[in-house]
Amino acid sequence: MTVQLPSVFLDRMQELLGDEFEVFLSSYDDPKHAGIRVNTLKINLDSFLKLSPFALRPIPWCKAGFYVDERVKPGKHPYYHAGLYYIQEPSAMAPAELLNVSEGDRVLDLCAAPGGKSTQIAALLNGTGTLVTNDIHAERTKALAKNIELYGVRNAVVLNESPERIARAFPHYFDKILIDAPCSGEGMFRKDEDMARQWERHSIEKCTVMQRDILNTAAAMLAPGGRIVYSTCTFAPEENEAMIAEFLLGNPDFEVVPVPRDTGISPGRPEWLDWLSGKNGGIKASVPEEIKAQIAGCGRLWPHQVEGEGHFVAVLEQKSEQAGLPAHSAGPELIASERDGRLRDRAAARPSQRSRQAAGADKKGPGERETLDSWRAFAVEHLRAELSGTPLTFGGNVYLSPVAKEQLDGLKVVRPGWYVGTVKNGRFTPGHPLATALAPSEAARTLDLSVDDGEAVRYLKGETLEIEPSRVHTRDGVNPKGYVLVTVDGYSLGWGKWQNGLLKNEYPAGWRWT
Numbered sequence: 001m002t003v004q005l006p007s008v009f010l011d012r013m014q015e016l017l018g019d020e021f022e023v024f025l026s027s028y029d030d031p032k033h034a035g036i037r038v039n040t041l042k043i044n045l046d047s048f049l050k051l052s053p054f055a056l057r058p059i060p061w062c063k064a065g066f067y068v069d070e071r072v073k074p075g076k077h078p079y080y081h082a083g084l085y086y087i088q089e090p091s092a093m094a095p096a097e098l099l100n101v102s103e104g105d106r107v108l109d110l111c112a113a114p115g116g117k118s119t120q121i122a123a124l125l126n127g128t129g130t131l132v133t134n135d136i137h138a139e140r141t142k143a144l145a146k147n148i149e150l151y152g153v154r155n156a157v158v159l160n161e162s163p164e165r166i167a168r169a170f171p172h173y174f175d176k177i178l179i180d181a182p183c184s185g186e187g188m189f190r191k192d193e194d195m196a197r198q199w200e201r202h203s204i205e206k207c208t209v210m211q212r213d214i215l216n217t218a219a220a221m222l223a224p225g226g227r228i229v230y231s232t233c234t235f236a237p238e239e240n241e242a243m244i245a246e247f248l249l250g251n252p253d254f255e256v257v258p259v260p261r262d263t264g265i266s267p268g269r270p271e272w273l274d275w276l277s278g279k280n281g282g283i284k285a286s287v288p289e290e291i292k293a294q295i296a297g298c299g300r301l302w303p304h305q306v307e308g309e310g311h312f313v314a315v316l317e318q319k320s321e322q323a324g325l326p327a328h329s330a331g332p333e334l335i336a337s338e339r340d341g342r343l344r345d346r347a348a349a350r351p352s353q354r355s356r357q358a359a360g361a362d363k364k365g366p367g368e369r370e371t372l373d374s375w376r377a378f379a380v381e382h383l384r385a386e387l388s389g390t391p392l393t394f395g396g397n398v399y400l401s402p403v404a405k406e407q408l409d410g411l412k413v414v415r416p417g418w419y420v421g422t423v424k425n426g427r428f429t430p431g432h433p434l435a436t437a438l439a440p441s442e443a444a445r446t447l448d449l450s451v452d453d454g455e456a457v458r459y460l461k462g463e464t465l466e467i468e469p470s471r472v473h474t475r476d477g478v479n480p481k482g483y484v485l486v487t488v489d490g491y492s493l494g495w496g497k498w499q500n501g502l503l504k505n506e507y508p509a510g511w512r513w514t
């Protein structure tokens with residue numbers, strides 16, 4: 001075995017798995033499983049299957065998910081830069097599928113960076129409803145925002161907040177909430193050996209403190225009758241079955257919706273609650289049989305049973321659909337825990353100042369009316385579609401948001417919506433995310449580049465291209481001179497500015513092909 005597994009981890013797993021342990025252990029000798037998930041916001045499945053440069057094999061629990069051979073390097077292809085697929089560990093594709101997202105839903109992805117599951121939810125929303133996506137770690141929200149933009153998501157708000165502060169702003173608001181909880185990461189050991197090296201027995205306790213807080217806070221944001229999906233990429237029952245049992249005891253208005261078994265996902269392990277109650281520092285109270293029966297309805301993806309690194313998932317639904325809102329209590333603590341690992345609320349800057357700063361409001365810029373007029377004039381000249389969303393301005397930046405500005409007041413907002421551009425010195429400059437989310441039919445001018453002759457890669461590297469005027473496709477007789485939506489094989493990549501046979505490259509420096 002190449003991965004060095006912590007001996008305490010191995011002892012625990014042997015105790016838990018018994019006869020199954022050897023086969024579990026031998027799975028660490030198997031190759032890692034790599035997957036991509038087709039971004040159906042930009043391309044439908046049939047078209048991708050025809051276009052795919054890689055051999056694809058379906059992932060049973062995710063309609064848009066496919067196994068690929070890791071050696072094909074899917075991140076090194078222009079289609080990746082066009083946001084046609086997201087590279088994602090196969091078992092990590094299960095939780096968002098189980099959220100049962102319907103078009104028009106209000107969805108919260110509470111622990112979202114770098115955005116794998118958020119981009120999946122956005123594809124399921126299909127441009128409708130609202131996605132609020134959040135991560136408590138500011139640095140990680142940069143990757144989250146970038147992925148939201150790369151994948152052409154129009155209806156997302158990106159936050160960098162504590163769950164408590166979001167709950168204050170959005171009480172009982174969301175139809176669906178995903179908690180892909182911070183966890184001890186035991187399912188990542190094969191993929192990321194550092195995780196194995198850093199794993200310590202006590203990290204499980206630290207994680208349970210965070211998980212308990214996040215789960216109970218999420219319940220306060222759920223609309224009556226809504227659904228929470230809780231997932232981890234760890235095997236520890238403290239973070240999984242016990243966390244859900246404790247939640248159900250404290251929140252009797254919730255029940256587990258059993259995970260379908262037809263895709264190879266195996267049941268939760270209620271018997272491990274008994275194992276935990278026998279441990280020093282384990283479960284403090286006994287768990288009623290009725291709750292144990294529900295725990296069996298949770299799902300486990302095991303690396304020795306399915307082609308995936310491992311995940312736990314629980315689908316929780318709030319039973320009451322009445323308008324009278326339930327009072328959620330934290331319930332009894334089942335697991336002994338250390339409070340010192342607790343994440344505290346962020347330092348309190350003046351709330352309205354915080355949200356304005358994050359979205360660029362405090363930069364000196366033109367007035368709101370002037371800014372919106374510039375955006376509208378740009379849209380009339382360069383776009384051929386009515387774009388939905390509430391136009392919001394923060395300084396000279398313009399966003400189309402799925403929520404009203406007041407709803408974000410006091411929150412640390414990374415993106416209040418779809419960033420469409422900025423007014424500077426009286427001129428509107430379109431944002432890169434506007435381009436990535438546009439279909440070619442929505443732009444007045446397009447230029448299609450091909451993968452085959454290397455032109456697409458040259459564009460992605462930031463080169464200026466020589467382009468004959470006849471290659472700029474125009475709508476409604478507009479002049480080819482001006483902003484052009486650049487596409488690869490028909491899928492949007494970014495902006496260019498065409499004039500006199502040259503395409504000035506507007507692909508952002510930080511996004512370039514290296």
Ligand SMILES: C[S@@+](CC[C@H](N)C(=O)[O-])C[C@H]1O[C@@H](n2cnc3c(N)ncnc32)[C@H](O)[C@@H]1O
Pocket residue numbers: 092110111112113114115116117118134135136137140161162163180181182183210214343
């Ligand atoms: C398992 S990762 C999420 C992976 C992500 N869902 C995806 O699919 O790409 C857990 C995330 O939770 C974040 N996190 C940790 N504590 C948090 C908290 N109290 N509230 C919100 N996010 C938190 C971490 O920064 C981390 O990015």
